[in-house]
Amino acid sequence: MSQEYSVSEVAQNNGHDGKPVWIIIKESVYDMTEFIKEHPGGDDSILEYAGKDATKAFNEVGHSTDAIKQMKSYKIGVVRPEYTKVHNRQPTSAANGLSEKQQQQPECGQSEKKRIKFFFCF
Numbered sequence: 482m483s484q485e486y487s488v489s490e491v492a493q494n495n496g497h498d499g500k501p502v503w504i505i506i507k508e509s510v511y512d513m514t515e516f517i518k519e520h521p522g523g524d525d526s527i528l529e530y531a532g533k534d535a536t537k538a539f540n541e542v543g544h545s546t547d548a549i550k551q552m553k554s555y556k557i558g559v560v561r562p563e564y565t566k567v568h569n570r571q572p573t574s575a576a577n578g579l580s581e582k583q584q585q586q587p588e589c590g591q592s593e594k595k596r597i598k599f600f601f602c603f
């Protein structure tokens with residue numbers, strides 16, 4: 482089983498005062514301390530998200546499949562399930578500027594109860 486970290490534990494590892502540089506991408510926690518020196522996108526782009534959720538930024542760059550494979554080497558664990566539950570299948574949205582309303586919006590056709598919303602989705 483993967484090591485679990487709370488969001489506040491991750492936040493403490495923000496690269497300040499010689500601390501490691503951890504980031505969250507999807508529900509996974511990555512230790513970027515060594516990798517920032519060799520990251521082709523520069524250290525700044527990662528340091529900006531040290532201790533935070535970088536999912537949106539990571540996706541927006543459109544990283545190659547090689548980059549995605551490379552991520553495995555830096556994964557140290559996952560974010561505690563409470564985080565995933567609270568953010569309702571969008572565990573990484575909190576630090577990415579989505580409003581509460583956006584975070585709560587269900588995807589279309591997810592469940593029986595939400596089927597009624599189907600019509601509003603198209």
Ligand code: HEM
Nearest residue numbers: 511521522526527535538539542543544545548551552555
């Ligand atoms: C485990 C995490 C990460 C890995 C393994 C990784 C790896 C890479 C690799 C291999 C490239 C070269 C281009 C490619 O193959 O796609 C790249 C480029 C880049 N990455 Fe990352 N990256 C990570 C996280 C991030 C994050 C969090 C950001 C935040 C914005 C970021 C921003 C960039 C940028 C701006 C480039 C340059 C794109 C370009 O020149 O077109 N990366 N990254």
